[in-house]
Amino acid sequence: MYNRGATKWQKRFTKLRSFRLPLLITFMALMFVVVILGIDKKKPTSQLGLMTQNDSNLDDESVIRFDPTVEILNGTEIIWQIPNSPRSVLFLAHGCNGKAANFWDKSTNCDHCVGLPEERAIVLEAIARKFAVIAVSSKGKCWSLMKETLVVERIIKWWVKKQNLESLPLVALGASSGGYFVSMLASKMKFSSIVVMIAEGVFDQIDVTEHYPSTLFVHMPKDKRRKKMIDANLEIMRRKGVDVAEVQCLELPLTPRFLADRVLGLDLKNSVQLFNLFKEKGFIDKNGYLINDGRVIPWKEAMSERKISLPNKLFVNYIQEELNLAFAYHEMTSLQSLQIFNWYESHL
Template sequence: MWKRPRKQIELFHAPRICRAGALIFSVSILTIFIILTFKNKRVSIYPSDSQHLKWNSFWSSLQFQPTVEFVNGTDIIWQIPNSPKAVLFLAHGCYGRAANFWDRSPSCQNCVGLPEERLIVLQALHQKYAVLTISSVGSCWSFGDEERRVRRIIQWWVGKHKIEKLPILALGASSGGYFVSAVAKDMKFSSIVLMIAEGLFDSMDVPSDYPPTLFVHMPKDRIRKLRIKRSMESLRNMGVPVDEVECKGFPLTPKFLSDRIPSLDETFSVKLFELFREKGFIDENNYMKSDGRATQWKEAVKEIEPSADDHEWTDHVQEELNLAFGYHEMTSLQMEDIIRWFESHLSVT
């Protein structure tokens, strides 16, 4: 166990034999350079295929049918697909809750289905993962007692549903990412994903069998990027498999918000886009100039929708604007990378 402190390609010259040979050689060198450069880093940007963006991409084959329970002083919400092959525990960020991951339904009247959270769940269910979400007791996750409480809940839940032999995975964002990094030191996950969080590796003893760890982060947050780099180096030195996915900001489009948010129609999405451009919230290339939290868009929206404060979609729009700016937000856009990571380390713990 250990405690981590806080955090050429050689070219040669030879006689030219033929133009074709030189071309093949050049292409080979370029290929090697690219492989070496990007071996341990994947950079994800806004996908070009709009099908990956829409809120109803899985609607024809998959529906939310969550079960809500109150266990050990907190809410848990879960869904198990037919013939599950793994269990996925999801940990929200500060001021989040389990209800954010699920659409409102007869079985979950208080669910809100934030756009990124719900798409993470849908893609996990599509992958045949049993999904378990747990609410933190306070605004953010705490450590010690809450770690033990969550471990007991997970162990009780998989035992109750007779899926304790399945691999267990975990994904946490922000506060949830720090929490997952701590829970993983005592609970055997097949692999974990820490989203917009560097983990708590500077303040805890890390066992030699710590699970493979993928960092999904937004490099616009330069301080966090450096901390993640240090965490990766420390884990790698321990022999723990690590990788990272960098999530860049992307331009808004007129239909982006209606593609991502179930309760927002296309006409209103276009109006919002035009309003944001008129107010100067986006630049000439349609990129957000500031994080959604720092943009006075809610006041501006009242010009076209006076009752905007009464609509649930305001929180949903806020999340998507944060995501487009690409500084600190939960994201489902990298779920293909995340699932690939989970699948490559899928083993019974």
């Protein structure tokens, strides 16, 4: 209410002040939303967020892109990528029947790269976290623990020196055969920490002391035999003074959009078709959980019978990996990337 004796200017000022307060509150609320959304957009940590960025055509510094370099050194293939201002070096070791090319998408720089869903997501997370990444292909189907340990040690040291990264800490991740390999390599090289995935390591074959790098076991407890050995190694390594921990990966239920969400480029129509097929064939239970390992159920034959076509023949390999992941018995996983990279960063 205005004073009767107030001047015309005072009346206008009072009206303006009463109008500006709610306007200021509204403006501040909008700014808060913008800031929160901006932080979430620039620093994604989930696979879905990283995949969305990688597929974006936005010319933005926050977009994570694959830009690998391929080299052949004395008959051994190495593939690597270095982000701006790297803070650490990550060595990746694939499992049996794997190769370095599994970690990057096909591109002009790497026309034989295949970008398996879980492998590519790990590299994207690494690049987003400013880790320089180097992957090496094994000579044979699986890693030779004795013959290739010295070879890979020399390659990593040569590459680190060539790229002027010698001042950065080294970390490593290996899955299955690569997990055994990394656990052996860590007894020869100085890593600040390592991740041994779906493997118990070769700690019965090496001399573990308090100087052995901090070790995180990422495993699938459905594999009871391996879980038992990992439990034993955790206890032994703790007694030796090694900083160790574990992350257990549990099975996942399939949903109509599960495969579309996890396989880049697979549309929702195909994902729904496959989900319905799995239900009809009894490959999943009433809650969506696979009744058997994805490697065992005849889903490819059933898909062929139903004449379900995929946009790319490589999608069969992508889907296979995600089914193995959902069954959670023995497969590389990126779902635990947050724990994995937090482990690395806490030991740099």
